Amino acid sequence: DAKTTQPTSMDCAEGRAANLPCNHSTISGNEYVYWYRQIHSQGPQYIIHGLKNNETNEMASLIITEDRKSSTLILPHATLRDTAVYYCIVRPRGTGGFKTIFGAGTRLFVKA
Amino acid sequence: DTEVTQTPKHLVMGMTNKKSLKCEQHMGHRAMYWYKQKAKKPPELMFVYSYEKLSINESVPSRFSPECPNSSLLNLHLHALQPEDSALYLCASSQGQGVYNEQFFGPGTRLTVL
Numbered sequence: 727d728a729k730t731t732q733p734t735s736m737d738c739a740e741g742r743a744a745n746l747p748c749n750h751s752t753i754s755g756n757e758y759v760y761w762y763r764q765i766h767s768q769g770p771q772y773i774i775h776g777l778k779n780n781e782t783n784e785m786a787s788l789i790i791t792e793d794r795k796s797s798t799l800i801l802p803h804a805t806l807r808d809t810a811v812y813y814c815i816v817r818p819r820g821t822g823g824f825k826t827i828f829g830a831g832t833r834l835f836v837k838a
Numbered sequence: 839d840t841e842v843t844q845t846p847k848h849l850v851m852g853m854t855n856k857k858s859l860k861c862e863q864h865m866g867h868r869a870m871y872w873y874k875q876k877a878k879k880p881p882e883l884m885f886v887y888s889y890e891k892l893s894i895n896e897s898v899p900s901r902f903s904p905e906c907p908n909s910s911l912l913n914l915h916l917h918a919l920q921p922e923d924s925a926l927y928l929c930a931s932s933q934g935q936g937v938y939n940e941q942f943f944g945p946g947t948r949l950t951v952l
Contacts, residue, residue, distance in 0.1 A: 762941075769928050769945050770928070771943065824888065824939065826941065828880035828881050828882070829880060831880060
């Protein structure tokens with residue numbers, strides 16, 4: 727499984743966009759980029775995933791570089807409730823995707 | 839229903855006790871997972887069931903024994919645990935085989951072993 731590297735922590739002002747980077751330079755062609763977040767004392771929550779195109783849903787946008795070696799999760803208007811640990815994960819398709827390896831993640835603090 | 843439920847929320851047990859954790863989902867998912875999470879650490883995969891058969895066992899000690907009685911239910915039987923097994927135990931489910939294996943997590947059971 728490809729390894730990911732994320733900053734340990736980041737701050738963001740409430741109402742501003744939060745841009746969370748992830749490096750996955752060893753990603754292989756059949757691996758997807760997934761993002762989850764974990765708010766304190768809760769189970770992780772799926773946010774978004776992508777293969778090579780940029781993706782957007784009601785929670786966030788995912789920008790993947792053309793060489794697929796890095797990606798950025800964008801929360802367009804961060805709120806205090808977005809304070810959480812954000813995990814970037816790469817997983818292959820199919821049954822290989824069962825084995826989800828969480829890295830250390832980025833602790834995002836959204837401040838008023 | 840898009841929830842994964844876990845019971846109990848909290849569990850305190852002695853090293854000689856036998857207890858079980860329960861996880862349930864009614865989303866028709868065919869893959870279910872157990873994770874262990876220590877404080878300030880990421881979740882670590884323990885077991886994966888696919889179509890009610892054990893698919894992955896991440897070399898977990900035998901004092902943890904998973905069971906999948908049906909497609910909606912996943913149990914984790916605990917016996918002779920050690921204090922270092924104290925952690926948050928998370929259950930998750932996903933559709934199963936295929937590309938879109940986004941996992942839905944339950945709130946977890948916080949286990950303390952005395």
